[in-house]
Amino acid sequence: MTTEPNQSPYYITTPIYYVNDRPHIGHCYTTLLADVASRAQRLIGRDTFFLTGTDEHAEKVVNSAHEHDMTPMEWATHNATRFKDAFAQMNFSNDDFVRTTEDRHITRASAAIKKLMDQGDIELGDYEGWYDPSQEEYLTDTVAKEHDFKSPVTGKPLEKRVEQNYFFNLPKYEPWLRDQIESGAIKVLPEQRKNEVLGRLKQGLNRVPVSRRIKEDTPDWGITMPGDPDHRVYVWIEALCNYHTTIDTDDRRKYWTGDVVHLMAKDILWFHAVIWPAMLHALGERPPTLVYAHAYWIAEGQKMSKSLGNFIEIDTLGAYADTFSLDAVRWYLATQGPLGATDSDFAHARFVDVYNADLANSLGNSVSRVGNMIDKYFNGALDRTCNGEFGFEGGKALQLALKAREDANKPVDDPTRTFNFNEFTTNAVNRAINAYDDLDLESALRAGLDIVKHVDDFISYSAPFTLAKRVDDLEHADKALATILYSCAEALRIATLLLAPAMPSKSAQIWRDWNCTHLTDPADPNAAFVAPLRELAKWTGDHSIKPNQHINKGDTLFMRANPSDPAPEAAAPANA
Numbered sequence: 001m002t003t004e005p006n007q008s009p010y011y012i013t014t015p016i017y018y019v020n021d022r023p024h025i026g027h028c029y030t031t032l033l034a035d036v037a038s039r040a041q042r043l044i045g046r047d048t049f050f051l052t053g054t055d056e057h058a059e060k061v062v063n064s065a066h067e068h069d070m071t072p073m074e075w076a077t078h079n080a081t082r083f084k085d086a087f088a089q090m091n092f093s094n095d096d097f098v099r100t101t102e103d104r105h106i107t108r109a110s111a112a113i114k115k116l117m118d119q120g121d122i123e124l125g126d127y128e129g130w131y132d133p134s135q136e137e138y139l140t141d142t143v144a145k146e147h148d149f150k151s152p153v154t155g156k157p158l159e160k161r162v163e164q165n166y167f168f169n170l171p172k173y174e175p176w177l178r179d180q181i182e183s184g185a186i187k188v189l190p191e192q193r194k195n196e197v198l199g200r201l202k203q204g205l206n207r208v209p210v211s212r213r214i215k216e217d218t219p220d221w222g223i224t225m226p227g228d229p230d231h232r233v234y235v236w237i238e239a240l241c242n243y244h245t246t247i248d249t250d251d252r253r254k255y256w257t258g259d260v261v262h263l264m265a266k267d268i269l270w271f272h273a274v275i276w277p278a279m280l281h282a283l284g285e286r287p288p289t290l291v292y293a294h295a296y297w298i299a300e301g302q303k304m305s306k307s308l309g310n311f312i313e314i315d316t317l318g319a320y321a322d323t324f325s326l327d328a329v330r331w332y333l334a335t336q337g338p339l340g341a342t343d344s345d346f347a348h349a350r351f352v353d354v355y356n357a358d359l360a361n362s363l364g365n366s367v368s369r370v371g372n373m374i375d376k377y378f379n380g381a382l383d384r385t386c387n388g389e390f391g392f393e394g395g396k397a398l399q400l401a402l403k404a405r406e407d408a409n410k411p412v413d414d415p416t417r418t419f420n421f422n423e424f425t426t427n428a429v430n431r432a433i434n435a436y437d438d439l440d441l442e443s444a445l446r447a448g449l450d451i452v453k454h455v456d457d458f459i460s461y462s463a464p465f466t467l468a469k470r471v472d473d474l475e476h477a478d479k480a481l482a483t484i485l486y487s488c489a490e491a492l493r494i495a496t497l498l499l500a501p502a503m504p505s506k507s508a509q510i511w512r513d514w515n516c517t518h519l520t521d522p523a524d525p526n527a528a529f530v531a532p533l534r535e536l537a538k539w540t541g542d543h544s545i546k547p548n549q550h551i552n553k554g555d556t557l558f559m560r561a562n563p564s565d566p567a568p569e570a571a572a573p574a575n576a
């Protein structure tokens with residue numbers, strides 16, 4: 001399938017994270033997925049905007065600030081900085097980082113709430129309900145009862161709260177929501193989550209409280225309800241507005257016209273798939289095009305929790321990056337994480353298995369073998385290209401390679417196999433582009449690794465090291481060898497393009513070693529690409545390996561890991 005890739009703008013968001021605590025693997029994971037998706041869309045050639053940030057007006061921020069002897073603003077700034085630092089450490093390429101305490105957010109979020117009030121979508125009313133203070137949300141009676149009046153997420157007791165509140169008239173939008181989600185106008189993925197949302201919509205909707213009344217004993221923290229100084233906007237309602245408020249500027253508004261993708265874990269899907277689209281619709285804005293809710297990371301088989309103290313912290317990820325490289329950590333998280341509907345385990349043994357299988361023994365080994373052979377047999381530069389089907393004037397490369405094997409008494413089982421690298425790599429590129437549309441990052445990245453495996457398979461089959469021994473006595477053996485090695489190198493070049501969204505630094509390292517012209521600044525792995533993916537990935541195209549292009553052996557990309565070595569450990573974080 002070679003449909004032209006979608007060229008509309010691409011806008012992807014992560015949840016904005018609470019600043020009551022420091023970042024952990026869960027926050028890094030969602031943001032990594034958004035990073036990989038953004039890097040991929042930029043590579044495909046789309047005008048892309050990637051937003052992340054922090055959600056600061058929650059009551060729990062006030063409480064934990066108090067425990068740390070800081071004002072809410074000081075504590076929020078302290079933790080927002082930790083998130084920013086963590087995301088820089090992970091080499092995330094976000095285009096902006098929004099904090100909900102910034103004026104640009106407060107002004108625009110207030111304007112949105114005011115508009116909803118003016119047009120009667122938000123009204124004052126009485127409310128009595130079960131409030132989950134740890135999650136800052138009201139639960140329905142049914143859900144509260146089902147969980148024995150404890151938080152379904154943290155297990156802490158729910159509070160019965162009676163308040164006069166402002167409410168958003170969500171029930172009014174039920175038929176519209178159902179139609180949007182059923183028809184796929186708002187795509188909710190994975191499919192299982194979509195069915196859950198539709199199931200819950202069928203049970204009927206309640207009005208959504210959008211404010212809390214300030215009490216004498218509560219610190220004043222939050223955005224004032226327009227026209228009512230006694231109320232603060234309920235944190236969730238203003239937080240959701242960030243997706244729109246941050247790009248509500250002349251140069252960014254275009255990002256709301258193409259694909260608008262909200263990414264999060266399953267815990268907060270309802271807010272993103274139901275409440276937020278209804279608010280947008282009420283405001284006369286388009287809803288998001290894709291709402292994707294992944295599952296959870298757990299640690300060594302156990303749910304991560306504060307009481308167990310088993311969160312995989314950013315510092316632990318940092319320790320893994322020091323030992324195995326940052327790109328290896330990014331690869332493990334992106335390909336082994338809970339992207340679908342089931343939770344994933346961060347277990348050291350599994351990390352080492354995946355690292356060795358995918359990176360040390362596959363990508364790293366393949367790049368090093370091909371580089372070494374080109375160095376050894378051709379002084380680091382090939383004098384020819386290959387059309388991807390192994391023909392050259394005067395003979396057939398693969399047939400000569402098989403003859404050399406036969407002569408060396410190492411014949412292959414099936415001498416009729418054909419390899420068409422041009423076709424194989426083109427298919428892999430198309431598969432990756434299609435997979436990125438549905439945020440199927442694992443399949444997209446696998447498409448890159450499949451090329452590497454195909455090269456490995458081809459090397460075992462064509463045995464260039466056997467052919468190399470015959471360059472003096474077998475006619476055209478030198479040409480056949482160059483053709484074979486060219487094909488391996490060119491295929492690996494294309495593979496690294498597909499792997500680059502997850503492993504930008506390692507890919508850039510290979511391109512530097514091999515003198516490939518993919519980036520506007522070869523020294524900077526985060527530089528822009530010189531052309532869109534389809535052009536870069538063309539077999540013997542403008543950006544392909546050229547005759548006499550120097551292929552340096554380069555340093556080892558991924559040292560093989562010893563499974564019996566202990567897991568890397570981080571020092572305990574300061575100022576917990």
Ligand code: ME8
Nearest residue numbers: 015016017018026027030055239240264265296297
């Ligand atoms: O909910 N596995 O913020 P939050 C995978 N401020 N992802 C995880 C995870 C885990 N174990 N734990 C957390 C909020 N996450 C609100 C959002 S948006 C307008 C407001 C990730 O700090 C995942 O993305 O509790 C989850 O949805 C998010 O962190 C919750 O972050």
